[in-house]
Amino acid sequence: MARKIIVLGAGMVGVSVAWHLVRRGHDVTLVDRREPGLETSFGNAGIIQREAVRPYAFPRDVATLLRVVPNRQVDIRYRPTGMLSAAGPLMNYWLNSSGKRYERIVTEWASLIMRCQDAHAPMIEAAGAEALVRKGGWLELYRTQKEFEERQKEAQENHERFGVEYEALDAEALYAKEPHLAKGLVGAIHWTQPWMVSDPGGLVQAYARSFAAQGGHIKQASVEDVLQVEGGWRVNTSEGPMEADEVVVALGPWAGELLARLGMKVPLFVKRGYHMHYSAEGEAKLNHWVMDAEKGFLLEPMRAGIRLTTGAELADLDSPPQYKQLAAAEKVARKLFPLGKRRDSQPWKGARPCLPDMKPVIGPAPNKAGLWLAFGHGHQGFTLGPATGELLAQMMDGEEPAVDMAPFRVDRF
Numbered sequence: 001m002a003r004k005i006i007v008l009g010a011g012m013v014g015v016s017v018a019w020h021l022v023r024r025g026h027d028v029t030l031v032d033r034r035e036p037g038l039e040t041s042f043g044n045a046g047i048i049q050r051e052a053v054r055p056y057a058f059p060r061d062v063a064t065l066l067r068v069v070p071n072r073q074v075d076i077r078y079r080p081t082g083m084l085s086a087a088g089p090l091m092n093y094w095l096n097s098s099g100k101r102y103e104r105i106v107t108e109w110a111s112l113i114m115r116c117q118d119a120h121a122p123m124i125e126a127a128g129a130e131a132l133v134r135k136g137g138w139l140e141l142y143r144t145q146k147e148f149e150e151r152q153k154e155a156q157e158n159h160e161r162f163g164v165e166y167e168a169l170d171a172e173a174l175y176a177k178e179p180h181l182a183k184g185l186v187g188a189i190h191w192t193q194p195w196m197v198s199d200p201g202g203l204v205q206a207y208a209r210s211f212a213a214q215g216g217h218i219k220q221a222s223v224e225d226v227l228q229v230e231g232g233w234r235v236n237t238s239e240g241p242m243e244a245d246e247v248v249v250a251l252g253p254w255a256g257e258l259l260a261r262l263g264m265k266v267p268l269f270v271k272r273g274y275h276m277h278y279s280a281e282g283e284a285k286l287n288h289w290v291m292d293a294e295k296g297f298l299l300e301p302m303r304a305g306i307r308l309t310t311g312a313e314l315a316d317l318d319s320p321p322q323y324k325q326l327a328a329a330e331k332v333a334r335k336l337f338p339l340g341k342r343r344d345s346q347p348w349k350g351a352r353p354c355l356p357d358m359k360p361v362i363g364p365a366p367n368k369a370g371l372w373l374a375f376g377h378g379h380q381g382f383t384l385g386p387a388t389g390e391l392l393a394q395m396m397d398g399e400e401p402a403v404d405m406a407p408f409r410v411d412r413f
Contacts, residue, residue, distance in 0.1 A: 002026050003245040005396075006235050008223055008258075010036040012382050013374050014250035015207045016389030019123060021248075022216040024393055029217040029244070030208070031237060036218065037204030040252050041382055043275050043350040045298045045309045046197040047138060047289060049383045050117055053110040053162040054154075055358035056312075056379055057097035058090070074329045075296020075311035079322070082315035086269035090314070092356035105358055108407040110162050112360075112384055112391075115403065117195065119386035127206040132199055137192040138289035139169070139178065141185050141336075147294055148187050155189055165192045180284040182336050188290075196289050198303045200382055223251075226258060226371075233370055246370040246396065253317050253353040255375040264365065267413055268376060270351040271312035272319075274326040277305035279340035292336060297329040299336070305343045308333050312352070321349045354378045355413075362388055362408040363395060372396060373410055 002025045007018040010032035022028040030036070059065055059076075071077055083090065096102060124133055142148035158164040167190040174188045175181065197203050212218055221237035226247060233247045249255050256268035280286065289300045296311040310329050313322070326347050333339060355361065355376040365371035374392050377384050394401040 004232075004243075005029070005246045005248065006031060006233070006242060006244040007248040007250055008032070008226075008235070009250035009252060009254075009375075010034070010204075010208065010218070011039055011041040011250070011252055012037070012204050012207075012385030013252065013377060013388050014248070015204055015211060016119075016123065016385035017248050017250055017374055017392055018216055018389075019207055019211045019214075019386075020389040020393035021396070022211055022214045024397060027215075028211075029219055029242065030211065031219045031221055031223060031235065031242070033220065033222040033238075035205070035220060036208035037201040040350045040352060041204045041385075042201035043273065043309070043348045044200050044382045045289065045300055045307070046200040046302060047300075047383070048116055048120055048133075048195040048197065049380060050113065050193040050195075051158070051164045051166065051191040052380060052383065053113050053158050053164060054106050055109045057102060057358070058094045060094070060098050072328070073296070073311075074325065074332055076314070077312075077325045078314040079316070079319060082319065085316055086314070089267040089269045089354075089356040092267065093354075093358070096357050109359055111403045112387055113380070114162060115387040115390075116383045117193070119390050120195070123207050123210065123386050124203075127203075127210040129203055129206040132197050132203050132206065134196045134198065136196075136288075137190055137194050138196060138291070139174070140189040140191065140291045140293045141174070141181070142187055142189075143185060143292075143294045145186050151189055151293070166190060167192060178287055178290065180286065180337060181290070196300070197382075198301075202303070223258065226262060228368060228371070246372060248372045248374060248392070249365075250374040252375055252381065253351040255353065255373070259365075259373075262365075262368065262371075264410070266361065266376075266410060267356050269354050269356075270315070270317050271354055271378070272315050272317075272349060272351045273310050273312060274321070274323065274350075275307050275309045275348045276326060276330070277302070277307050277343040279305055279343060281338040281340045284338040286337060290337075292332065295329075295332050297333060299333060306337075306339060308339075317351050321347070323347055352378055352381070357412070359408055360384065360388065361410045362392055363405055363410065366411045
């Protein structure tokens with residue numbers, strides 16, 4: 001039976017949930033303070049990462065921890081206030097990042113990642129967004145033989161366990177693919193399955209247009225409160241109240257604040273990131289998305305130019321931007337590839353919503369009939385949005401989901 005549903009949050013996850021629900025015949029309204037795809041989904045690396053079957057673990061070895069402490073690295077930086085405010089979740093993140101705990105998490109996480117392309121494909125087709133998507137994979141670059149060999153061992157294990165496809169490139173093969181990279185690299189892992197998107201925000205917007213074309217409604221308004229009322233839910237917005245049978249919270253890094261007002265404490269913290277677009281000098285060309293694995297940044301040839309995306313910054317969600325990490329990444333990136341001038345007036349800043357066991361929350365809110373949750377995807381909201389939408393829609397319609405969703409319930413905390 002068709003129901004009236006409000007989806008809060010118009011990033012990749014929220015748009016995907018709304019798309020699947022309207023496709024099932026429900027009356028769906030998507031609400032966000034901004035247009036679809038302009039927050040976290042806008043600024044990522046634009047990779048649908050079929051190879052990402054292992055979530056990002058907290059560094060455990062002493063050498064890495066000592067390297068990070070001076071707070072001058074490209075891959076990770078922190079602010080003391082951000083570390084202090086997220087001390088509890090970060091400690092649990094550290095505890096979950098090795099041994100049997102981590103191996104269990106990998107298996108559960110991989111069950112979502114392995115569905116990512118099958119979930120994106122029908123949405124890309126329905127949205128007519130094929131021009132934004134490029135297949136053929138991306139390159140993970142290595143500077144030292146030891147790190148390269150260790151990564152190849154892990155890649156082979158992921159191939160055997162999870163069907164990840166890859167090719168190990170020696171230096172000669174790497175430079176044949178990317179002749180304008182600086183010399184001195186020992187090789188690369190070519191992850192051959194992933195799809196690259198030349199305009200990540202544009203893909204979310206295309207999905208949102210497809211949602212609207214199927215009868216969905218998009219409302220641009222700030223969410224002020226969510227209240228359980230007789231027979232359903234009321235959402236108070238800056239444009240007035242709305243009522244529905246059910247509500248989905250897909251607000252990414254802002255989900256925790258709203259849920260706290262509903263009496264639900266979720267250990268959500270953020271990893272912030274920055275990006276900037278550049279031209280290329282002279283005739284230089286970057287043919288693939290590339291990651292400097294030992295430095296911790298990516299370069300992606302996108303519509304807007306070559307995008308440089310940084311690693312993680314552990315800081316409070318609303319702390320003012322600090323561009324030193326981007327500047328450090330740019331300095332190293334210019335030595336790797338001949339970047340030209342900056343194309344953006346200022347760097348972009350966004351925040352990845354993270355949870356201490358590295359898995360998202362997908363499913364019902366306990367003791368609150370008609371309230372559903374979809375957030376906390378960390379680095380992979382762009383990759384996992386469509387799979388999340390498909391699985392949550394199955395749950396909301398009382399069907400047996402295609403994946404065991406017990407590991408993603410919010411009451412695990």
